[in-house]
Amino acid sequence: MKSGKELRKYTRITMKVTVEALRVSDEIICGGNTECISMNGLFIECDTPFTLGTECVIKVFVGGPRSDILVHARGKVSFLNAHGMAVEMVSHLGLDSYNHLRNLVLYNADGDSEIVESEITAHLDQIREV
Structure with missing residues (x-):
């Protein structure tokens, strides 16, 4: 449950997944594991993070490092x-990436x-507007 001071719009799940x-x-590739994931972003545990504002392409290996179940997204380092x-x-x-992420968040x-x-519905409406 979100507190009155919680500013995040989306539920985060705590999950270790290769990314x-x-x-x-x-x-340049920065690899690591997720600490948490939401419909809006993720935190990557890594030794050499990119600088703030860096644009990147994310690949989340939902079913493990050798899995074909992937989430692909464009992103920007925000923290x-x-x-x-x-x-x-x-x-x-x-669409497959979006659905994999949706299911990952929803079921965990x-x-x-x-x-x-x-x-998730609000997020879908938001990305349709872009």
Whole structure:
């Protein structure tokens, strides 16, 4: 449940999943594991995060490093700390990616599934406007 001071729009799930971020400018890859994921972004635990504002392409290996179940998204580094970087997802690359992310969040979220479903619907409406 979100507190009155919680500013996030989307439910985050705590989940360790292999992820790669490809920096658009020079194709350098930053790999690591997710700490948390939402419909709007994720936190990547990594040793050498990109700088704030860096545009990247995200690849989340939902079913493990060798899985064909992937979430592809364009993103932008929005936060840094000593453990890694947060990436805001700007757009999802394909309907399959969006559906994989939706299912990942929906089925792994603690709490009211109706609230999570309404957040996902609102997110879908938001990306349709872009």
